[in-house]
Amino acid sequence: MMNFLRSLFSTDFMAHGYCLRLPGVIRLHEISDLIIGLSYFLIPIALIYLVRIRRDLAWPWMFGLFGLFILSCGSTHLLAVYVLWHPIYRFEGVVKALTAALSFPTALLLIRLVPRVRLLPSPELLRQQNALLATEVAERKVAEAEVRRLNEELERRVADRTRELQQANEDLRQFTWAASHDLQEPLRMVTIFSEMTEQTEWERLTEDGKFYLRTAADGARKMQGLLTDLLSYTQLASAAPEGNPKCSAQQAFDEALTNLGLAAAECSAEIYRATPLPEVTITHSQLVQVFQNLLSNALKYRRPDAIPLVGIRAERHPGQWLFSVSDNGIGIDPPHHKRIFEAFKRLSNNDIPGSGLGLALCQRLIERNGGRIWVDSEGAGRGSTFFFTLTATD
Numbered sequence: 127m128m129n130f131l132r133s134l135f136s137t138d139f140m141a142h143g144y145c146l147r148l149p150g151v152i153r154l155h156e157i158s159d160l161i162i163g164l165s166y167f168l169i170p171i172a173l174i175y176l177v178r179i180r181r182d183l184a185w186p187w188m189f190g191l192f193g194l195f196i197l198s199c200g201s202t203h204l205l206a207v208y209v210l211w212h213p214i215y216r217f218e219g220v221v222k223a224l225t226a227a228l229s230f231p232t233a234l235l236l237i238r239l240v241p242r243v244r245l246l247p248s249p250e251l252l253r254q255q256n257a258l259l260a261t262e263v264a265e266r267k268v269a270e271a272e273v274r275r276l277n278e279e280l281e282r283r284v285a286d287r288t289r290e291l292q293q294a295n296e297d298l299r300q301f302t303w304a305a306s307h308d309l310q311e312p313l314r315m316v317t318i319f320s321e322m323t324e325q326t327e328w329e330r331l332t333e334d335g336k337f338y339l340r341t342a343a344d345g346a347r348k349m350q351g352l353l354t355d356l357l358s359y360t361q362l363a364s365a366a367p368e369g370n371p372k373c374s375a376q377q378a379f380d381e382a383l384t385n386l387g388l389a390a391a392e393c394s395a396e397i398y399r400a401t402p403l404p405e406v407t408i409t410h411s412q413l414v415q416v417f418q419n420l421l422s423n424a425l426k427y428r429r430p431d432a433i434p435l436v437g438i439r440a441e442r443h444p445g446q447w448l449f450s451v452s453d454n455g456i457g458i459d460p461p462h463h464k465r466i467f468e469a470f471k472r473l474s475n476n477d478i479p480g481s482g483l484g485l486a487l488c489q490r491l492i493e494r495n496g497g498r499i500w501v502d503s504e505g506a507g508r509g510s511t512f513f514f515t516l517t518a519t520d
């Protein structure tokens with residue numbers, strides 16, 4: 127083996143170029159081997175270029191292996207030209223052995239790859255599938271255009287319907303306003319004449335007559351309150367929202383408290399402020415109304431066995447303030463928490479005066495100013511806490 131390696135490049139034979147005395151045949155071998163060898167050298171270059179520009183090719187290692195195999199084949203042919211005149215047969219044999227070592231596994235791997243290559247879609251199949259996809263895309267575009275058209279049609283109908291509903295709403299509001307406004311006058315008559323009868327005819331009335339008169343006067347007073355609330359409610363619906371009014375919640379709270387002074391004193395209520403009250407975005411009169419409604423409810427719906435205790439606090443949240451008005455009153459069962467904000471929805475018995483519009487009005491006022499209002503109460507006898515949010519001014 128060592129001897130073989132040492133004499134790898136020795137030329138101890140007669141080169142067959144000298145033996146063949148047919149110069150034509152020698153030339154034929156020389157030129158053909160040269161061209162084959164050079165061509166074999168070019169093929170791997172083409173393969174490397176192909177693998178580089180088509181990075182998505184399947185099995186790129188196969189191209190590499192094939193390139194090496196072709197390169198070694200080319201070497202055998204170029205060596206054949208050299209060996210014609212320089213008989214380094216040992217070295218030529220080694221190169222052939224290397225080529226054989228490369229060609230056999232390459233051939234095996236190629237054969238194993240054939241079934242998988244067969245599964246690759248042919249260019250014709252790809253063309254057909256592309257055409258199919260193009261048809262599907264075109265159909266989808268048509269469907270999308272139809273959906274768009276239907277959507278536009280739907281939006282137009284919704285806009286028409288909304289306009290109609292807004293108009294109907296406005297008609298209803300005007301009607302409600304006119305009715306409540308016009309009813310006030312005859313009602314005032316009833317109240318005034320009831321009071322006059324009470325003042326001038328009281329002694330002459332029988333017990334039954336006195337009872338009828340008081341009932342009529344009470345009814346007229348209740349109706350008066352209802353009409354006042356109804357008027358504020360309908361007026362609020364039509365009033366254009368003001369820009370970004372600033373209001374001191376502290377001042378609004380104080381004003382509401384002053385307005386309720388008598389009612390609070392009558393039941394010895396304790397109304398306290400648990401935190402300082404901030405400046406918020408709402409009109410002063412609107413916030414006074416919200417506080418007044420919530421505080422007056424806290425007094426109206428008090429427990430008969432406890433002095434009303436009402437606390438108000440404000441808590442800062444990102445971009446807004448969260449107000450809460452808590453009382454120790456009769457409480458509200460959870461199923462009613464949402465319903466009490468509906469207009470005319472009352473849970474209490476009719477002995478407690480009210481129109482059922484106070485909370486609906488509060489909700490409207492708060493929502494018009496970008497806030498939310500809700501109630502939390504664990505149920506009957508457990509007190510209630512009304513929460514509402516308003517935008518901060520800073």
Ligand code: ADP
Nearest residue numbers: 423424427466472473474480481482483484485
């Ligand atoms: P009104 O007080 O005129 O009836 P509101 O809209 O202010 O109307 O309130 C609706 C209903 O919600 C009331 O009738 C009452 O049953 C209930 N309610 C409101 N506030 C309270 C409260 N603080 N505690 C218990 N119940 C309340």
